[in-house]
Amino acid sequence: MSEALRKRLFQLTVFVNFIMVFGFLYLTPYLSDDIIYMDEVAGARNFFDLFAQEYVHYMEHTGRNVAHILLRIFLFIGNKLVFDVAAAIIFVLISVLIYMNIDHRKKYDIRVYAAIAVLMWLFDPTISNSVLWEDGACNYMFTGCIVLGFITLFRKALREEKPGEIGFIIGMFFFGLAAGWCNENTSGGAILFVIIMMVDKWSRTKSFKNIRPWMITGLVGAVIGFIIMICSPGNFSRAASQEEAHTGLLALLARFLKITINIRQGYLVLLFAFIAIVIAIAYKQKSREEFFETASAMMLFGFLFLATSYALIGVAETQLRAYYGAGLFLMTAVVNGFAWLVNTGYEEAFVQAFATSLVTLLGVFFIFTYIEEGANLARIKREFDERDAYLTEMAGEGITDVVVPMLRPDWESRYTTAYTMDIREDPDYWLNVFYAEHYGFDTVTGVERENWTEY
Numbered sequence: 001m002s003e004a005l006r007k008r009l010f011q012l013t014v015f016v017n018f019i020m021v022f023g024f025l026y027l028t029p030y031l032s033d034d035i036i037y038m039d040e041v042a043g044a045r046n047f048f049d050l051f052a053q054e055y056v057h058y059m060e061h062t063g064r065n066v067a068h069i070l071l072r073i074f075l076f077i078g079n080k081l082v083f084d085v086a087a088a089i090i091f092v093l094i095s096v097l098i099y100m101n102i103d104h105r106k107k108y109d110i111r112v113y114a115a116i117a118v119l120m121w122l123f124d125p126t127i128s129n130s131v132l133w134e135d136g137a138c139n140y141m142f143t144g145c146i147v148l149g150f151i152t153l154f155r156k157a158l159r160e161e162k163p164g165e166i167g168f169i170i171g172m173f174f175f176g177l178a179a180g181w182c183n184e185n186t187s188g189g190a191i192l193f194v195i196i197m198m199v200d201k202w203s204r205t206k207s208f209k210n211i212r213p214w215m216i217t218g219l220v221g222a223v224i225g226f227i228i229m230i231c232s233p234g235n236f237s238r239a240a241s242q243e244e245a246h247t248g249l250l251a252l253l254a255r256f257l258k259i260t261i262n263i264r265q266g267y268l269v270l271l272f273a274f275i276a277i278v279i280a281i282a283y284k285q286k287s288r289e290e291f292f293e294t295a296s297a298m299m300l301f302g303f304l305f306l307a308t309s310y311a312l313i314g315v316a317e318t319q320l321r322a323y324y325g326a327g328l329f330l331m332t333a334v335v336n337g338f339a340w341l342v343n344t345g346y347e348e349a350f351v352q353a354f355a356t357s358l359v360t361l362l363g364v365f366f367i368f369t370y371i372e373e374g375a376n377l378a379r380i381k382r383e384f385d386e387r388d389a390y391l392t393e394m395a396g397e398g399i400t401d402v403v404v405p406m407l408r409p410d411w412e413s414r415y416t417t418a419y420t421m422d423i424r425e426d427p428d429y430w431l432n433v434f435y436a437e438h439y440g441f442d443t444v445t446g447v448e449r450e451n452w453t454e455y
Contacts, residue, residue: 003107003108006107006108006110007108009108009110010108010109010110010113013110013113013114013117014092014095014096014113017091017092017095017117018088018089018091018092019088020121020370021087021088021091021092021131022084022085022088023374024132024373024374024377024415025083025084025087025088025131025132026081026084027374027377027378027380027381028132028133028134028377028381028416028418029380029381029384029385029388029418030080030134031133031134031135031417031418031421032133032135032417032421032431033135034075034133034134034135035434035435035438036434037068037071037072037075037135038075038438039437039438040053040072041053041072041075041076044072044076047073047076050069050072050073050076051069053072054068054069054072057234058232058233058234059232059233059234060233060234061232061234062232062234062235063181063228063229063230063231063232063234063235064139064143064181064182064183064229065181065228065229066143066146066178066181066182067138067139067140067142067143067182067183068138068139070138070142071134071135071138071139074086074134074138075134080134083134083137087131087134087137087141087142090137090141090142090145091120091131091141093145093149094120094141094144094145094148094328095113095116095117095120097145097148097149097152098116098148098328098331098332098335099112099113099116100152100156101148101151101152101155101297101301101332101336102332102335102336102339103297103336103339103340104336104339104340104343104344105339105343106343109339109343111342111355111356111359112335112338112339112342112343114359114360114363115335115338115359116331116335117363118359118362118363118366119270119331119334119335120331121366121370122362122365122366122369123267123269123270123331124324124327124331125265125266125267125320125323125327125414126140126266126320126321126323126324126327127414127415128413128414128415128416128417129319129320129321129417130144130321130324132415132416132417133417133421136321136417139183139321140183140186140321140322140324140325141324143182143183143186143187143325144182144186144324144325144328146178146179146182147179147182147186147187147189147190147325148328149175149179150175150176150178150179150190150218150222151179151190151193153172153175154172154193154194154197154215154218155197157172157212157214158197158201158215161210162212162214163212164212164213164214168214169213169214169217170217172214172215172217172218172221173217173218173220173221174221175218175221176190176194176217176218176219176220176221176222176223176224176225177221177222177224177225178221178225179221179222179225180221180222180223180224180225180226180227180229181225181226181228181229182225182229183229183322183325184229184230184311184314184315185308185309185311185312185322185325185326186308186324186325186326187222187225187226187229188226188307188308188311189304189307189308189311189325189326189329190222191219191222191223191226192304192307193300193304194215194218194219194222195219196300197215198211198215198219201215251316252313255312255313255315255316256310256313258318259309259310259312259313259318262309262318262320262323263309263323266320266323266327267305267323267327267330270327270330270331270334271330273334273338274298274302274330274333274334274337277298277334277337277338277341278295278298278299278337280337280341280345280346281294281295281298281337281340281341281345284345284346294340294345295337295340297333297336298333298334298336298337298340299333300333301329301330301332301333301336302329302330302333304326304329305326305327305329305330305333306326308323308325308326308329309323309326338355341355342355373413373414373415376411376412376413376415376416377413377415377416379408379411380407380411380413380416380418383405383407383408383449384418386455387404387405390404390454390455391404391435391439391444392439394439394441395439395440395441399441400441400442400443401441401442401443401445402436402439402441402443402444402445403444403445403446403447404423404444404445404446404447404452405446405447405448405449405451405452406422406423406424406425406446406447406448406449407419407422407449408449408450422446423435423444423446424446425445425446425447426445427443427444427445432444432445432446
């Protein structure tokens with residue numbers, strides 16, 4: 001295959017990835033916190049009021065201001081299509097950033113990029129929360145892109161031994177500031193990465209001469225952003241409100257167990273792939289030094305996955321979506337190893353055929369999955385649109401207590417979090433209360449869809 005044709009096919013693969021994620025984003029309605037923040041943003045008189053609202057958010061709720069100012073801006077624009085396009089671009093950009101961190105890729109390596117896309121679609125257990133839900137996407141996918149972008153630029157500049165002009169030195173400070181101000185564990189992973197890179201650079205020569213100013217400013221910026229985030233008064237009030245069955249050492253052990261279970265439930269296949277590839281690399285190396293030289297990037301990102309995951313031991317309770325950044329690190333590690341196996345380590349025809357077949361078959365499986373789950377998302381969106389139209393009509397008629405149908409249980413999908421964020425039969429359920437406030441009712445009560453006859 002000529003390079004020109006390979007380039008066009010590579011670009012087509014990236015574009016198809018964009019179209020597919022855009023379709024699922026478009027079929028995902030506003031959910032849960034989207035509506036809550038939408039009402040807050042509606043009170044902003046102008047664009048700059050969003051920053052005043054975010055200051056209150058910092059003082060009372062959380063320090064993830066980079067994520068939440070992005071969410072406020074999208075909601076202030078008031079057209080979800082703008083978010084859908086932006087989020088699709090970010091999703092594809094993350095796939096490209098992972099690709100750029102693959103050390104043994106070929107030029108326009110379609111097989112390696114397809115492997116990345118398959119992992120992001122089929123093996124991300126958080127995709128419904130961290131990619132397709134607007135609030136979750138701003139908190140995890142957008143910030144994950146910032147962190148991964150910072151890491152990618154740092155690695156690239158390090159390899160090129162970039163001396164760093166004043167503009168680059170200053171730029172790395174602000175890039176680091178944003179990366180450190182994203183979310184607690186992923187931003188911590190970025191700081192850990194920079195420290196590892198700088199220590200490795202120093203250890204090779206035992207001299208600080210190779211520690212460039214841009215490395216220092218990037219690290220300082222990330223640390224400052226991280227400190228600003230974790231020092232939010234809202235973080236302390238939220239932590240104080242969380243209850244645990246244990247205290248002291250037992251509490252830490254209980255958290256460690258929960259994290260381990262979450263890793264097993266969400267990332268076991270990727271961990272198996274990581275271990276199998278490490279073994280395959282080890283069989284091809286003649287010494288420990290050769291092994292670590294070959295697998296250095298894979299081991300680095302694998303370590304970042306574990307560190308970013310177990311950093312969550314610092315909080316009492318976490319959602320699976322908090323592992324999104326860690327998952328990106330693990331995917332980068334796995335594909336790094338995969339690329340070495342197929343492009344450098346194992347040139348045997350059987351290995352090449354097996355690797356290409358594996359990626360292709362997973363791609364075919366995903367296409368079938370995409371069609372089936374896309375139909376489910378379309379049905380769910382129709383239910384939401386019908387319910388929204390009914391609630392708007394009832395609000396216009398001045399009705400105070402409204403009964404509406406819950407989602408049909410037949411269409412539940414791993415690509416939507418709508419079912420976990422649906423209204424309940426209890427009118428005092430927190431989401432029912434917010435729906436009532438949003439539309440101006442006294443109460444909103446949910447009923448089973450099969451018992452609903454109004455439309």
